[in-house]
Amino acid sequence: IKSNPLKTPQEEEIPEIVIEGDTSTKLLAKNVSSKKMLPTLLTIAAEGKTTIEKSNSIAEQFVYVLKGCVAATVGSKTFKLDENNALYFNSHEPHYFRNLWKTKAQLICVRTQ
Numbered sequence: 828i829k830s831n832p833l834k835t836p837q838e839e840e841i842p843e844i845v846i847e848g849d850t851s852t853k854l855l856a857k858n859v860s861s862k863k864m865l866p867t868l869l870t871i872a873a874e875g876k877t878t879i880e881k882s883n884s885i886a887e888q889f890v891y892v893l894k895g896c897v898a899a900t901v902g903s904k905t906f907k908l909d910e911n912n913a914l915y916f917n918s919h920e921p922h923y924f925r926n927l928w929k930t931k932a933q934l935i936c937v938r939t940q
Contacts, residue, residue, distance in 0.1 A: 849875025849926075855935075862940065869924070869934045871897065876925040880918070888918040888938040895932025898925045 845852045855866040869890075871877060882888075890899065891913045899906045902920040907927070916922065918938055926932040 848878065850877050852936075859940075864937050865940055866935070866937045869936050871895070871924060871926040871932045871934075873929045873931055874926055877923045879921050879923045881921045882918040882938070884919065884940075886918045886939045887915065888922075888936060889913065889915045890924075890937075891935045893933040893935060895930065896927045897932050897934065898927055899923075900925070 843854045849872040851870045853868040853870075855868055856862060856864075859865050869877070890908070892908045892910050894910060896907065896909050899908055899914050899922070901914075901916045901922040906914055908914060924932075924934065
């Protein structure tokens, strides 16, 4: 019988939260430097937006809207994403997200490293 490799939230370290402008990003895994994916919970303030990002490497990103409605701009294209919509793109293209609602938006973001 193998032991359960999963840990309860009480056993894990508190995930890091980074607040920048209209957004907060919460890491959803620990020891991310040794992982191939970086899962985060992105919260965008009402009518707020993220800063423009561009990965230096050929990385990919997946986003899933949990709450709200956002405009996702990737390169020269903009996509409207409602709740339960997702987008998959190359994160080496400049990209940012803008909350279209008057309440906070939440997205699950997973980027390869």
